[in-house]
Amino acid sequence: xxxxRFMLDVVGDLFRGPGRYWAWIALLVALTIQxxxxxxxxxxxxxxxxxxxxxxxxxxxxxxFAFFVGIAAAAVLLVVPAYxxxxxxxxxxxxxxxxxxxxxxxxAMTFALVDIGRPERFWHAIPYIGIFNFPYSLLxxxxxxxxxxxxxxxxxxxxxxxxHYRDREPQSKLFFGFVVIAMFxxxxxxxxxxxxxxxxxxxxxxxxxxxxxxxxASAFASGPALIIITLSVIRKSTLYQISQGVIDTLALIMTIxxxxxxxxxxxxxxxxxxxxxxxxxxxxxxxxGLEGVGKLQPWIWSALLMNVVxxxxxxxxxxxxNPKALIIxxxxxxxxxxxxxxxxLIVPGFIPTTLGExxxxxxxxxxxxxxxxxxSLGMLVxxxxxxxxxxxxxxxxxxxxxxxxxxxx
Amino acid sequence: xxxxxxxxxxxxxxxxxxxxxxxxxxxxxAGAVTAAAAVTACTPAWDDQTMQDAFGSFFQDQYKxxxxxxxxxxxxxxxxxxxxxxxxxxxxxxxxxxxxVVFGYALNISKCKGYRDCVYACVKxxxxxxxxxxxxxxxxxxxxNTRNLENSEHYYDxxxxxxxxxxxxxxxxxxxDNPPCVTACPVEAxxxxxxxxxxxxxxxxxxxxxxxxxxxxxxxxxxxxxPEVPAEEINPVTNYLGNRPRDKGVTEKCHFCTQRTxxxxxxxxxEACPNGARIFGNLLDPDSEIRYVLENKSVFRLKxxxxxxxxxxxxxx
Numbered sequence: 230x231x232x233x234r235f236m237l238d239v240v241g242d243l244f245r246g247p248g249r250y251w252a253w254i255a256l257l258v259a260l261t262i263q264x265x266x267x268x269x270x271x272x273x274x275x276x277x278x279x280x281x282x283x284x285x286x287x288x289x290x291x292x293x294f295a296f297f298v299g300i301a302a303a304a305v306l307l308v309v310p311a312y313x314x315x316x317x318x319x320x321x322x323x324x325x326x327x328x329x330x331x332x333x334x335x336x337a338m339t340f341a342l343v344d345i346g347r348p349e350r351f352w353h354a355i356p357y358i359g360i361f362n363f364p365y366s367l368l369x370x371x372x373x374x375x376x377x378x379x380x381x382x383x384x385x386x387x388x389x390x391x392x393h394y395r396d397r398e399p400q401s402k403l404f405f406g407f408v409v410i411a412m413f414x415x416x417x418x419x420x421x422x423x424x425x426x427x428x429x430x431x432x433x434x435x436x437x438x439x440x441x442x443x444x445x446a447s448a449f450a451s452g453p454a455l456i457i458i459t460l461s462v463i464r465k466s467t468l469y470q471i472s473q474g475v476i477d478t479l480a481l482i483m484t485i486x487x488x489x490x491x492x493x494x495x496x497x498x499x500x501x502x503x504x505x506x507x508x509x510x511x512x513x514x515x516x517x518g519l520e521g522v523g524k525l526q527p528w529i530w531s532a533l534l535m536n537v538v539x540x541x542x543x544x545x546x547x548x549x550x551n552p553k554a555l556i557i558x559x560x561x562x563x564x565x566x567x568x569x570x571x572x573x574l575i576v577p578g579f580i581p582t583t584l585g586e587x588x589x590x591x592x593x594x595x596x597x598x599x600x601x602x603x604x605s606l607g608m609l610v611x612x613x614x615x616x617x618x619x620x621x622x623x624x625x626x627x628x629x630x631x632x633x634x635x636x637x638x
Numbered sequence: 639x640x641x642x643x644x645x646x647x648x649x650x651x652x653x654x655x656x657x658x659x660x661x662x663x664x665x666x667x668a669g670a671v672t673a674a675a676a677v678t679a680c681t682p683a684w685d686d687q688t689m690q691d692a693f694g695s696f697f698q699d700q701y702k703x704x705x706x707x708x709x710x711x712x713x714x715x716x717x718x719x720x721x722x723x724x725x726x727x728x729x730x731x732x733x734x735x736x737x738x739v740v741f742g743y744a745l746n747i748s749k750c751k752g753y754r755d756c757v758y759a760c761v762k763x764x765x766x767x768x769x770x771x772x773x774x775x776x777x778x779x780x781x782x783n784t785r786n787l788e789n790s791e792h793y794y795d796x797x798x799x800x801x802x803x804x805x806x807x808x809x810x811x812x813x814x815d816n817p818p819c820v821t822a823c824p825v826e827a828x829x830x831x832x833x834x835x836x837x838x839x840x841x842x843x844x845x846x847x848x849x850x851x852x853x854x855x856x857x858x859x860x861x862x863x864x865p866e867v868p869a870e871e872i873n874p875v876t877n878y879l880g881n882r883p884r885d886k887g888v889t890e891k892c893h894f895c896t897q898r899t900x901x902x903x904x905x906x907x908x909e910a911c912p913n914g915a916r917i918f919g920n921l922l923d924p925d926s927e928i929r930y931v932l933e934n935k936s937v938f939r940l941k942x943x944x945x946x947x948x949x950x951x952x953x954x955x
Contacts, residue, residue: 274863275861275862275863275864275886275887276845276860276862276863276886276887277770277862277863279862281862282862283772283850283856283858283859283860284856286847286850286851286860287847287851341846344846344847345844345845345846345887346843346844346845346846346847346860346861346886346887346888346889347843347844347845347887347888348844349696350842350843350844350845351844353700353825353827353842353844354824354825354844359825360700360703360825360826360842361824361825362821362823362824362825362826365821366821366822366823366824366825366848367822367848368822368824368846368848369824372824425848426851428822428852429818429851429852430818430854430944431818431852431853431854431941431944432851507786507788510788578851579851581788582856583787583853583854583855583856584776584778584787584790584792584809584855584856585778585786585787585788585789585790586790586792586856
């Protein structure tokens with residue numbers, strides 16, 4: 230009965246909003262639909278409409294997949310202070326963090342799905358009815374941990390929200406257990422994603438034990454960056470109170486993670502370039518080009534520049550505490566890491582090929598269009614989830630209020 | 639170690655085999671109406687199959703889990719589909735491995751002149767997409783003083799081969815005894831057969847390309863588009879795990895011409911080589927030519943340090 234009422238209230242709430250809410254939703258829906266349109270074209274013609282080839286067999290899609298798994302994992306940075314250290318100010322936003330994780334996992338999964346040549350055969354990977362090559366295949370691991378993480382975040386966020394809806398606080402030991410599991414699970418999703426790449430000894434650029442730590446470090450930099458941007462937007466555009474303490478904590482975490490990440494990148498560069506051998510060929514291609522070609526050079530150098538500028542802003546305390554400078558640092562850090570661990574890591578891993586051929590890759594318009602569609606889908610999912618969360622937390626959506634109030638702004 | 643893995647997997651699938659099948663049938667019945675609607679609505683995406691065949695292909699099980707009757711049905715579907723696609727009557731068989739045989743290959747690089755006759759014979763024999771230009775064999779032109787693959791020339795095209803100062807090294811699937819591609823596949827669409835050949839079930843592959851990242855020999859190729867072969871060039875003698883026509887969105891690679899070698903013939907590449915550089919045979923037969931080479935020549939294998947245990951050797955006179 231209560232659950233039924235909750236569902237009705239939620240649906241009702243999603244249909245109430247000011248004009249700019251509807252404009253934003255309409256924009257995201259339109260962008261998602263154009264993505265679907267391009268994806269259907271890709272399905273009919275084959276992946277030949279992308280820039281990928283036998284030489285570079287993963288590109289823009291898998292780069293985004295790896296990056297957004299990291300964003301999803303970063304939600305743990307809110308879960309831990311909120312539920313383990315019981316910080317009241319973080320508790321106010323932890324549900325938004327979990328909603329972001331849900332949206333990011335969906336984005337990552339969709340990017341993996343559009344990369345697959347035979348998506349209609351996906352049931353082959355479902356245990357029991359298909360064949361699940363577990364524990365050997367790392368993709369099998371990834372399906373398991375990503376699916377589990379999605380469920381964990383949906384379950385814990387829904388539980389808390391439903392409690393709040395009925396004016397109660399979550400207290401059960403079971404819930405705490407779930408939070409602890411989610412904490413370790415977050416690290417596992419990004420570790421397994423890194424292992425997909427680092428488990429290939431013939432791809433020397435990926436085949437480093439530093440890859441998983443590097444993934445975690447860059448996730449804990451890019452994740453808070455996105456969360457800070459999102460929270461700032463929410464603070465501006467809704468009545469929801471977000472305490473400055475949360476932003477400060479996230480900014481500090483981001484600063485440290487950026488430092489560690491850049492240190493890792495530097496350590497990799499040293500190993501690749503001092504006594505440069507076959508191991509360094511991919512990195513040489515990435516930064517300086519190889520055999521006269523190097524389309525990724527402008528990308529990686531701008532990524533490096535963006536990361537350094539972002540870190541500089543973050544490390545100067547007055548600048549970090551300045552809201553405008555902080556947002557600039559977040560945008561730069563987010564984009565810089567998106568390039569560095571996305572296209573800057575996945576693509577050069579294939580160049581040169583295992584037979585020493587240098588063959589370039591660059592995403593096509595179709596890949597960008599499908600990508601924009603998937604990002605929009607993610608933002609749409611987050612917007613809807615955030616709308617429900619804010620309505621409940623502001624007290625507009627309550628079981629004991631027969632007529633749910635209207636949220637303004 | 640890898641044999642143990644394979645055995646374990648076999649036992650596991652056998653256990654769940656029957657119940658799974660009935661489950662799928664249940665799902666099939668329930669979803670029949672919606673699926674049928676979907677099939678008629680978007681015919682092109684179903685590769686020009688009739689609705690019934692599209693339905694049959696969709697629910698087709700993995701090769702190793704199919705009953706003999708299901709395999710017969712699958713083979714008939716493949717033949718019908720080839721007829722519709724190319725207008726050609728092909729024969730598609732299920733060719734089991736020969737007991738007591740493990741195939742191996744040895745290549746004499748001092749005899750290879752870089753003619754690429756093996757490449758072209760392979761393309762014809764195995765119905766490789768002409769427009770998609772997939773080739774299972776890549777012949778590398780190497781400088782005589784080095785074996786560094788990074789210095790190899792892939793697209794050499796001089797007036798005449800062999801060129802001065804060069805030697806030629808064909809590379810194809812090494813049919814590893816410890817194949818990283820098999821480990822990487824999330825759905826067991828590729829596996830090592832008892833005769834040592836690593837095969838792919840093209841109807842089970844989901845096209846994720848994990849195997850392509852895992853392969854150290856660049857042996858695996860992806861059908862980025864539907865591979866087209868002119869009707870008059872189709873090789874109508876095909877088998878399930880080998881040279882039958884493929885669809886877009888799946889991986890393929892050299893399979894030592896299972897359609898020929900499992901019937902006692904040589905692979906097309908070995909037959910095509912005018913210089914006798916290619917030696918193919920049964921590693922378990924002590925009197926075979928390949929065993930003679932392994933015992934009397936100083937052989938080497940590519941990237942042995944990765945632990946892949948290739949069954950493809952190179953040697954020089």
